[in-house]
Amino acid sequence: MRRQKIITLTALAVTSALALGGCGGSNGGGDSPSPAVTASSSTTASASGNLTVWVDETRQAAVTAAALEFENATGVKVTVVLKNFDDIRPQFVVQVPTGEGPDIIAGPHDWLGELTTNGVVAPLELGAKASEFNPVSLQAFTVDGQIYGLPYAVENIGLIRNTDLVPTASEATWDATVAAGTAVGTKYPIIIAVGADGDGYTLYPFQTSFGAPVFAQNADGSYRPEIAMGGDGGHDYAAWLAAQGKAGLLSPDVTYDVAVAAFAAAETPYIVGGPWMLDQFKALNLAIDPLPRAGSKDAQPFVGVQGFYLSAQSKNAIVANDFLVNYLSSESVQYALYESGGRPPALISAADKASADPLIAGFNAAGQNAVPMPSIAEMGSVWAFWGTTEVGIIEGSLDPTPAWDKMVADIQAAIKG
Amino acid sequence: MSNAEQATRARERTSHARDYSPGFFVKLTLMALIDALGAYGLLACWQEGATGIFCALLAILIAANYVYFSKRALAAKYIFPGLTFLLVFQIFVVVYTGYVSFTNYGDGHNSTKQAAIDALLQQNERRVEGSQAYPLVVVERDGDLGFAIIADGEVRVGSSDQPFEVVKAELDETDPTKVSSIDGWAILSFSDIVSKQSDIMALRVPISDEAADGSVRTADARVGYVYLPFLRYDPDEDVMVDTMTDVTYYPNGHGQFQSDEGQTLSVGWRVGVGMENYLMAFSDSRYAKPFFAVLAWTTVYSFASVALCFLVGLFLATILNDPRIKGRRVLRVLLIFPYAIPGFLGALIWTGLLNRGFGFVNQVLLGGAHVGWLTDPWLAKVSVILVSLWLGFPYMFLICTGALQSLPADVMEAAKIDGASRMQAWRGITLPLVFISTAPLLISSFAFNFNNFNLIYMLTGGGPRFPDASVPVGQTDILISMVYSVSGLDGSAQKNYGLASALSIVIFIIVGTVSAIAFRQTRKLEEMI
Numbered sequence: 001m002r003r004q005k006i007i008t009l010t011a012l013a014v015t016s017a018l019a020l021g022g023c024g025g026s027n028g029g030g031d032s033p034s035p036a037v038t039a040s041s042s043t044t045a046s047a048s049g050n051l052t053v054w055v056d057e058t059r060q061a062a063v064t065a066a067a068l069e070f071e072n073a074t075g076v077k078v079t080v081v082l083k084n085f086d087d088i089r090p091q092f093v094v095q096v097p098t099g100e101g102p103d104i105i106a107g108p109h110d111w112l113g114e115l116t117t118n119g120v121v122a123p124l125e126l127g128a129k130a131s132e133f134n135p136v137s138l139q140a141f142t143v144d145g146q147i148y149g150l151p152y153a154v155e156n157i158g159l160i161r162n163t164d165l166v167p168t169a170s171e172a173t174w175d176a177t178v179a180a181g182t183a184v185g186t187k188y189p190i191i192i193a194v195g196a197d198g199d200g201y202t203l204y205p206f207q208t209s210f211g212a213p214v215f216a217q218n219a220d221g222s223y224r225p226e227i228a229m230g231g232d233g234g235h236d237y238a239a240w241l242a243a244q245g246k247a248g249l250l251s252p253d254v255t256y257d258v259a260v261a262a263f264a265a266a267e268t269p270y271i272v273g274g275p276w277m278l279d280q281f282k283a284l285n286l287a288i289d290p291l292p293r294a295g296s297k298d299a300q301p302f303v304g305v306q307g308f309y310l311s312a313q314s315k316n317a318i319v320a321n322d323f324l325v326n327y328l329s330s331e332s333v334q335y336a337l338y339e340s341g342g343r344p345p346a347l348i349s350a351a352d353k354a355s356a357d358p359l360i361a362g363f364n365a366a367g368q369n370a371v372p373m374p375s376i377a378e379m380g381s382v383w384a385f386w387g388t389t390e391v392g393i394i395e396g397s398l399d400p401t402p403a404w405d406k407m408v409a410d411i412q413a414a415i416k417g
Numbered sequence: 418m419s420n421a422e423q424a425t426r427a428r429e430r431t432s433h434a435r436d437y438s439p440g441f442f443v444k445l446t447l448m449a450l451i452d453a454l455g456a457y458g459l460l461a462c463w464q465e466g467a468t469g470i471f472c473a474l475l476a477i478l479i480a481a482n483y484v485y486f487s488k489r490a491l492a493a494k495y496i497f498p499g500l501t502f503l504l505v506f507q508i509f510v511v512v513y514t515g516y517v518s519f520t521n522y523g524d525g526h527n528s529t530k531q532a533a534i535d536a537l538l539q540q541n542e543r544r545v546e547g548s549q550a551y552p553l554v555v556v557e558r559d560g561d562l563g564f565a566i567i568a569d570g571e572v573r574v575g576s577s578d579q580p581f582e583v584v585k586a587e588l589d590e591t592d593p594t595k596v597s598s599i600d601g602w603a604i605l606s607f608s609d610i611v612s613k614q615s616d617i618m619a620l621r622v623p624i625s626d627e628a629a630d631g632s633v634r635t636a637d638a639r640v641g642y643v644y645l646p647f648l649r650y651d652p653d654e655d656v657m658v659d660t661m662t663d664v665t666y667y668p669n670g671h672g673q674f675q676s677d678e679g680q681t682l683s684v685g686w687r688v689g690v691g692m693e694n695y696l697m698a699f700s701d702s703r704y705a706k707p708f709f710a711v712l713a714w715t716t717v718y719s720f721a722s723v724a725l726c727f728l729v730g731l732f733l734a735t736i737l738n739d740p741r742i743k744g745r746r747v748l749r750v751l752l753i754f755p756y757a758i759p760g761f762l763g764a765l766i767w768t769g770l771l772n773r774g775f776g777f778v779n780q781v782l783l784g785g786a787h788v789g790w791l792t793d794p795w796l797a798k799v800s801v802i803l804v805s806l807w808l809g810f811p812y813m814f815l816i817c818t819g820a821l822q823s824l825p826a827d828v829m830e831a832a833k834i835d836g837a838s839r840m841q842a843w844r845g846i847t848l849p850l851v852f853i854s855t856a857p858l859l860i861s862s863f864a865f866n867f868n869n870f871n872l873i874y875m876l877t878g879g880g881p882r883f884p885d886a887s888v889p890v891g892q893t894d895i896l897i898s899m900v901y902s903v904s905g906l907d908g909s910a911q912k913n914y915g916l917a918s919a920l921s922i923v924i925f926i927i928v929g930t931v932s933a934i935a936f937r938q939t940r941k942l943e944e945m946i
Contacts, residue, residue: 074607075608097532118528123539128550145543196880197880254774312539315614318618322637381911384889392882392884403884410887414887414888
């Protein structure tokens with residue numbers, strides 16, 4: 001520490017001396033104060049630890065507020081760095097081994113597989129706090145019996161209904177829902193975002209209703225890298241996709257933006273989607289229903305859990321753990337995160353408070369039998385094949401059963417490497 | 418001798434390096450700035466322990482000072498900045514990519530062996546199931562750290578080599594879960610804890626004399642739990658041992674710990690794998706088959722795109738070069754318009770315009786037709802070339818206009834006098850002359866299109882996918898976008914930087930070879946005239 005300080009100061013002295021000697025005046029004088037200020041603030045900060053947290057814009061406000069509270073209570077400076085969501089994971093994986101990365105990042109639980117195989121996240125011990133969280137949220141952050149993240153939000157998709165078009169609660173089956181939507185006479189009976197690359201996530205509840213989960217599950221609910229969506233369930237689902245494509249109910253031309261715009265314009269009474277869409281539907285009267293099943297089993301959507309990860313090489317591990325386990329897990333912070341991001345909280349007490357909103361309560365009900373989205377690293381090999389095969393079947397360019405079998409074989413080959 | 422001549426003489430005698438003219442002081446100022454920046458960089462590198470960058474920076478700084486203050490290095494003064502940038506931004510990048518292509522860097526092999534061992538040990542130290550949570554404070558005696566916990570209503574203290582034992586202590590009056598003082602030990606304040614974080618994180622206090630009972634550690638300096646390691650690293654044997662099953666994991670040649678049964682531990686490290694990545698790209702049928710299809714399309718696309726852009730650009734330039742055309746300036750500005758829109762934005766706009774169900778082209782221009790501009794394998798290729806034409810022709814138009822306007826008028830006049838027809842003059846004189854001045858730009862344009870990642874990524878995303886390929890590659894994927902998805906950089910597969918680098922090197926060799934041949938051909942063309 002001391003050596004570093006001396007070097008920094010020497011560097012500054014040499015730099016400013018040279019700069020002053022070189023340009024002899026205002027320029028050098030104007031340049032040197034700014035590094036000097038950073039240096040002095042960083043030296044005082046490192047004496048009391050200095051946490052760095054990477055967040056995207058949806059969590060910035062709430063985390064900054066929690067950081068300020070922590071700063072006032074402990075005197076530890078917490079720097080909240082705003083990052084592009086897509087940059088957080090790759091940069092974290094690359095930077096942690098160099099010792100440069102942040103102490104904490106915020107992100108969804110499905111990063112977990114990649115982060116653990118690369119050894120860049122540290123396990124957390126929540127102790128008694130664990131019982132205060134929604135069990136699914138902890139299950140999602142668990143690998144091999146260890147918890148690797150502090151959950152703060154649980155989100156799943158449901159059937160969003162425009163109550164002005166269909167005032168009664170939705171039917172339990174796909175066919176009945178489509179019939180109800182057709183009876184309204186809008187442009188689309190129901191709309192689901194598929195997109196040119198497919199959307200296995202949004203279509204997953206229909207797939208599970210045919211009994212075709214992506215991966216096999218262990219007794220404790222964790223997934224093992226064994227593809228379970230082949231076989232008869234998968235074939236039935238593929239045939240269903242082909243039929244919906246033919247009937248025009250599913251189409252790759254309907255991208256996420258198209259689907260949201262159509263629902264917002266009241267061109268359809270139903271859309272399959274999550275709480276993140278609600279911002280765009282402020283002008284409508286809405287209700288959230290459980291997803292209809294297309295096959296004979298329950299329609300189980302994926303649960304996505306948002307949380308905070310701790311770097312495996314954090315130099316401020318004690319402070320970071322304290323911040324995570326004892327501050328970010330408080331009801332006020334979890335509720336503030338819900339208010340700024342709109343995602344239903346993972347902490348049970350905060351979730352109960354948020355359920356005063358009937359829409360949040362509706363999404364909770366729709367997520368009753370939801371399953372965590374697989375976070376094992378092998379899931380990364382699934383998405384692309386899954387989406388494009390679904391699109392091919394919907395378009396009618398692929399023969400359902402053989403295409404589905406080929407997809408399963410390809411994913412298995414990709415997982416083996 | 419006039420004064421001016423005398424001054425010139427004087428300047429010739431003394432070198433610029435020793436001449437204290439205003440220019441020298443400008444140079445001195447610039448060099449001082451550069452040296453100051455360099456010195457700061459050097460100290461920063463030393464502080465971070467970045468030896469490689471330190472040495473490189475030092476060498477560049479010494480070379481720069483030698484070049485600009487020495488009498489002998491006149492030629493180097495001109496080429497030094499260029500050479501430095503070439504070294505840093507080209508040669509280093511190529512060499513480093515080459516180095517990575519011989520390793521297995523990627524998901525699961527992210528860092529060094531030591532980091533992998535640390536991560537494995539960290540991940541496999543678990544809280545003993547159902548064990549108690551102990552309220553804890555960190556204590557210190559003679560520089561030794563220890564923990565004080567409250568167990569069964571009694572305060573116990575222990576350190577790394579001494580298991581917990583009951584001591585005389587006082588509890589906080591208001592909060593009985595807090596220890597307020599202990600005989601013989603000092604309780605660490607929060608700021609002490611903060612400054613000793615890594616030592617406290619590393620501290621394990623055995624719960625009893627039996628090692629199998631586990632030891633207490635804390636993550637937040639408030640609560641302690643009993644932990645047991647499930648993995649043990651033996652540095653002498655360089656093996657990992659599973660403490661529960663006694664299975665030994667040996668490091669295999671591939672940067673992972675492997676047991677005799679072939680099971681591997683999840684976190685690995687980066688090792689050299691020789692030619693494996695290159696062999697995989699060509700021998701593994703999953704990659705090889707789409708690779709050659711993509712290579713063919715990339716070549717066709719780059720040639721077609723450059724040729725079309727050039728022809729359209731030249732055609733329009735020739736027409737607008739004719740003084741009989743009215744409003745030439747306005748037309749020229751209009752034609753340059755697509756060039757003013759950033760390429761990736763232009764591609765994104767076209768994605769929307771060409772959408773099959775909702776795009777402007779189908780909905781408005783074709784009256785609601787359902788043409789799969791971006792989803793049909795052949796139409797998608799045509800669309801890519803057309804959009805690339807739309808983006809690229811203004812550039813060719815500009816340089817052709819410039820080349821046409823700089824053609825010597827006397828040559829054309831001579832041709833006219835010799836009785837050459839318009840067409841003959843154009844083919845025999847205009848075209849070759851324009852060609853010579855634009856050929857290097859055509860070659861660079863080819864290299865640019867060969868790696869035109871933005872256009873493909875934004876317009877089609879490489880799609881539509883090959884229905885029969887077993888890797889996520891599509892009909893309009895060019896090599897660089899194929900590398901991006903095959904190596905998992907887009908998140909559609911596990912990341913494999915080694916494979917990505919190997920394929921990048923292959924692309925580099927292809928583009929380099931084509932460019933070298935093309936430059937040689939151009940030189941021949943020049944010699945012919």
